[in-house]
Amino acid sequence: MKGAVLAALPAPLLSVGLLPRSRSARRLVANGLVVAGYYGAAKLGYALSFAGPVAAIVWLPVGVGISFLYIGGLGLWPGVLVGDLLANNYSALPWGAALGQTCGNLLEVxxxxxxxxxxxRRGSPLDTVSGVCRMLAAICVGTAISATVGSLSLFLGHVVSAASLPGFWRTWWLGDTLGALVVVPFALAWSLHPSRRQWTTSRVLEATSLLTAVAVLSMLGFRTGRPYLYLIFGVLLWSALRLGPRGATLAIVVTVASALWNTVHDSGPFYFHPISQSVLAVQLYIAAAAISALCLAALVAEREAYARGLASSRARIVEAADAERRRLERDLHDGAQHRLTALAYFLATSAQHAASDQTAALLERAEAEVTLAIDELRELAHGIHPSVLTDLGLANALRSIAARSSANVHVVELPTVRVEPTAEATAYYVVAEAVTNAQRYADASTIFIRVKTDANSLRVEVDDDGAGGASMKGGSGLQGLSDRVDAVGGSFSLRTEPGRGTHIEAVIPAARMESRAGSTASLSDRPVVADAS
Structure with a gap:
């Protein structure tokens, strides 16, 4: 419980040591924050005139209380109790009714x-659609308790009549439910939900534009009486789609604030008589907007999580395949090749000491066949996984490709540091396949290779002056390369025109291996050129 209570405290206070060290003192500070938040939310509702002494269009304190207890732990319930007692309007309510209302509010939270x-039980409720639905169910059950206890307390205190009790219960229940539905997702999204989106300048501008659009459309819809209000749903859904739970909850807050402000100030399509119908209309509008945006944001989060899991799975498969290739290459090199080399030596020695020329000729022929088998086995092992890639790194492995090529291969740029093995292997096979295709199918005379490391990626470019017209259709080698690059989370592109050569580019995620600096490739100031005759 200690860790849970600490989670409710602001991180800056913890980091600079402004809070007391004892457990009880920290819990006291945390409960003080709950009191301040709960009481402040109640007074905000009173000040903006959308919360009365016994019922509210949207009762924000319930969302504040649930957020604190969910994030910081149930040990913060005294803060909710004190905050509610302070927030009660005792001048408008009998003491007994006010205390009954407070008991219901505490039970609710x-x-x-x-x-x-x-x-x-696991993860954030905003991560999945089922999580959002379960959060809504938990909120509805809790708020039903408060609406029931509070309504009965006020009925027994002669504040409300029996005839108005059902409508009063409905307003109370919807108001508390909406307060939780606005505040709790916002608190969870901005405190617990990780932001996996990179907030570039364009993304910030997009978020600002979307929130501005929500505010402007709300104002136009409520102030002009024209049906602009329907357009808000499109902007809300776009915010959820593009900005995730954080963007969706922020857009919901802007939408709710605009709806409440205009309705309580006698403006907009939801202001009409009787007042109970006006309250019900704005509550249903807020519910539809909030639930739609939250469900779409959760659906997007589900799909993104599925995509990340699929990408991780594909990357693990590629890594496992590369590890198996390295193992086979070592086994062939250390086992079968050594045995065949020893056999060739024994055959050569036996031929030198043969009793007859015929026997010597047969032994020499056997030695030649074994030598040919060694060469073929060495080529096979190299195709499975080149040992030079493991031993000397990507830069030297690419130089070996250039040296073996029958065309003029210009190695324009090479990486100066080693990166993770999977990325190096992927880049090697991209270059090897591109060079082979350029020689075999495009009749290229000159090939240019550029491989460089960026902040977190390896960029591979291969250009040739061949016949062009390469295609990734029909299960070609290029299609296999594209699949391999995609499997590690990279991108693969092909540009080619008949008679104008081919350009192949791959961007491969790669983490640098600074600890292996001794084996990194080093380049001179001028491009490295390997021309094979």
Whole structure:
């Protein structure tokens, strides 16, 4: 529980040591934050006139309470209790009704938190559609308790009549549910949910544009009376699709704030008489907007998680295949090749000491066949996994490709550091296949190879002056290369025109291996050129 309580404290306070060291003091500070948050949310509702002493269009404190208890632990319940007691309007309510209302609110927050923890045991509720639905179910059950206890307390205190009790219960329940539905996802998205999107300048501009569009369309829809309000759903869904849970929850907050402000200030399509119908209309509008955006954001998060898992699985398969290739290459080199080399030596020695010329000729022929088998086995081992790649690195392995080629191969640029083995192997096979295809099918006379390391990737480019017209259709070698690059999370592109050569480019994710600096490739200031005659 200590770690849970600490999770509710602001990280800057923990990092600079501004909080007391004792467990009880830290819990006291955490509960103080809960009181401040709960009480502040209640007063904000009163100040903006969308929360009254007994019911609210949207009751934000319930969301604040659930968020604190879910993130920081159930040990923070005293903060909820104190915050609710301070927030009660005792001038408008009998003491007994106010205390009954507080008991219901505390049970609401604790019950919703317990259910949410039980229903969503792993990960964030915003990660999956089922998680969002379970979060909504937990919130609905908890808020139903508060609406029931609070309504009965007010009925017994003669604050509401029996005839108005069903409508009063509905308003209370929807108001508390919406308060939790707005605040809890926002708190979870910005405190627990990891942001896997890279916030580039273009992404920041897109987020700003989307939030501005939500605010502008809300204002136009509520102020002009024209049907611009329907367009908000499109922007909300786009925010969820492009910006994930964080963008969706932020857009929901902007939408709800605009709807509440305009409705309580007698503006917009939801302001009409009787007031109960106006409240119900804006509550249903907020519910539809929030649930739609959260479900789409969760659906996108599910698909992204599935894609990441699939990419990781494919990368593991490639790594396992490369490891197996290296093992086979070592086994062939250390086992079969050595045995055949020894056999060739014995045959040559036996031929020198043969009793007859015929026997000597047969032994010499056997030696030649064994030598040919050794050469073929060496080529086979090299094709499975070139030993030079493992021993000397990608730069020297590419030089060996250039040296063996029948065309003029210009190695324009090579990596100056070693990267992870899977990336090096992928880059090697891209270059080897591209050079082979250029010689065998395109009749190229000159080939250019460029391989360089960026921050987190390996960029491979191969150009030739051959006949062009290469294709990745029909299970070709290029298609296999593209599949291999895709499997490690990279990208593969081919540009070719008949008579104008071929350009192949691959970008491969690669982490540098600085610890192996002694085996990194070194380049001179001028390009390395290997011309094979």
């Amino acid at each position: 604790v019950t919703a938190t317990l259910l949410l923890r039980r229903l969503v």
